Amino acid sequence: MPGIDESLLEAMRLPGARGASVVDWISGLALGAVGDAPGGDAEATAAETAELARLATESGALALTAPPGDGTGASPGGAPGDPDGPSGKEPPVQDLIITNADSYHLLRFVTTTFDSTVFVHLWLDRSEGNLALARIRLAELTDRLVLG
Amino acid sequence: MTTSTRAPRTGEPASALLSTLAAQGATGALSTESGIVYLATGHVVHVESAVTPDLGDLLTHSGALAPDGWWEAIDQAGRRCRVGRQLVDSGQLPVGALELCHLGALFDAAYFVLAHDGPALRFRPGAAHWLGAVRAVPVDTVLRESRRRRELLHRIWPEPAVDRAPLARVPGPDAADLPARRGRTLAQVDGVRTAAQIATALACRTFHTLVELRRLAAAGLVAPVAPLVAAPAPTPAPATVSAEPGPPPRPTARDEPDTALLRRLLHALEAL
Numbered sequence: 001m002p003g004i005d006e007s008l009l010e011a012m013r014l015p016g017a018r019g020a021s022v023v024d025w026i027s028g029l030a031l032g033a034v035g036d037a038p039g040g041d042a043e044a045t046a047a048e049t050a051e052l053a054r055l056a057t058e059s060g061a062l063a064l065t066a067p068p069g070d071g072t073g074a075s076p077g078g079a080p081g082d083p084d085g086p087s088g089k090e091p092p093v094q095d096l097i098i099t100n101a102d103s104y105h106l107l108r109f110v111t112t113t114f115d116s117t118v119f120v121h122l123w124l125d126r127s128e129g130n131l132a133l134a135r136i137r138l139a140e141l142t143d144r145l146v147l148g
Numbered sequence: 149m150t151t152s153t154r155a156p157r158t159g160e161p162a163s164a165l166l167s168t169l170a171a172q173g174a175t176g177a178l179s180t181e182s183g184i185v186y187l188a189t190g191h192v193v194h195v196e197s198a199v200t201p202d203l204g205d206l207l208t209h210s211g212a213l214a215p216d217g218w219w220e221a222i223d224q225a226g227r228r229c230r231v232g233r234q235l236v237d238s239g240q241l242p243v244g245a246l247e248l249c250h251l252g253a254l255f256d257a258a259y260f261v262l263a264h265d266g267p268a269l270r271f272r273p274g275a276a277h278w279l280g281a282v283r284a285v286p287v288d289t290v291l292r293e294s295r296r297r298r299e300l301l302h303r304i305w306p307e308p309a310v311d312r313a314p315l316a317r318v319p320g321p322d323a324a325d326l327p328a329r330r331g332r333t334l335a336q337v338d339g340v341r342t343a344a345q346i347a348t349a350l351a352c353r354t355f356h357t358l359v360e361l362r363r364l365a366a367a368g369l370v371a372p373v374a375p376l377v378a379a380p381a382p383t384p385a386p387a388t389v390s391a392e393p394g395p396p397p398r399p400t401a402r403d404e405p406d407t408a409l410l411r412r413l414l415h416a417l418e419a420l
Contacts, residue, residue, distance in 0.1 A: 001236070001242050001243045001244070002243070002244055003243045003244050003247050003283075004244060004247050004248070004283070007244060022248075024252070026356045026359050027255070027293075027297060027300070027355065027356070027359075028296070028300070029255060029293055029296075031247075031248065031251045057327065058327035058329075058330075060325060092328065110248070112212070112245060112248060112249070113210050113211055113212035114206045114207055114210040114212040114245070114249050114252075114351070115206055115210060115252065115350075115351060115352040115353055115356065116248050116249065116252055117329075117356060118248060144242075144244070145242070145244035145245075145248075146242060146244050146245045146248065147242055147245075148242030148243070148244070148245075
């Protein structure tokens with residue numbers, strides 16, 4: 001069963017991988033990081049990608065369409081009769097993909113039953129990386145991270 | 149008597165003492181007024197605070213782990229300080245999930261113990277937490293993150309009273325279309341509960357709840373009920389018309405004193 005470090009090292013075996021980290025998108029903290037970070041600053045990268053991730057999860061337009069029948073709006077969490085704590089554990093967004101001239105950034109949200117707000121960030125070299133493959137592998141390894 | 153480098157003088161800020169202990173590669177438990185930081189060979193392995201849900205709360209209240217499984221692990225491995233390991237070895241929790249939840253709880257508690265940097269009260273050399281090492285974090289990282297979190301809250305909405313006072317909804321503004329997490333938080337605001345109690349009710353980390361509450365305050369949806377001096381015991385003095393303390397009969401609301409009591413019991417047992 002992989003922990004945080006093993007999962008990140010596995011991500012680093014993907015072709016073109018430059019760096020990988022697990023980041024909390026509310027606090028902006030990197031809970032783990034391996035390899036390089038853009039500009040050599042893993043903490044700044046975590047804080048900046050976290051802000052982007054937060055905006056995506058909170059976006060009404062980008063997030064998963066609200067289930068039908070909820071006439072009060074797009075917020076499924078407003079229901080006060082939910083004593084079981086955090087509901088809607090599935091993040092409203094699965095991946096964020098940013099491309100630029102020399103690299104890919106792939107952010108994969110992690111689903112947990114308990115309260116966590118994290119994603120895995122994989123930074124890939126554009127000439128060596130395979131975005132489609134990386135996306136599939138990253139989804140698999142984030143699942144294994146929390147499901148064993 | 150004071151020759152030992154491990155004998156902290158009360159009054160020294162906890163952060164300064166932690167840095168010293170880290171440099172010494174110390175193992176033990178450092179208490180402050182707001183919680184306890186556990187070190188193993190100079191790294192932070194666990195932090196406890198009375199105002200944040202601990203690992204057990206986060207795991208069991210969310211349904212990630214059955215309460216029986218949690219207590220069973222404590223029974224079987226608490227004495228050996230290997231509860232975390234036991235949860236994984238018994239197949240109840242994947243190691244990645246344990247690490248994520250544990251780090252979440254660790255930094256959450258650390259913020260409340262260290263961000264305001266009260267004086268260190270006591271260091272117990274050699275004391276280990278019953279959870280055992282899950283993932284050790286450098287002291288520097290914890291201190292830096294706690295400061296960063298304080299600044300983050302300040303940037304969102306510079307009103308610290310939101311963090312401690314009972315919170316009430318502000319009538320008027322339209323609360324529709326909130327992000328799910330913020331909407332869930334707002335639904336718990338009842339004019340009585342504090343941020344810490346709301347976090348417990350939601351089985352969410354307290355800092356993360358504070359972030360949502362400060363955003364709600366910034367949006368004019370939530371305001372502190374009594375922005376008074378935050379005495380350590382916010383007794384429900386004025387507003388209680390009914391005889392019963394704790395107006396809404398929610399089991400989760402009553403949970404907090406219970407967990408606090410259990411935690412104290414565990415400390416006592418551990419100290420035997």
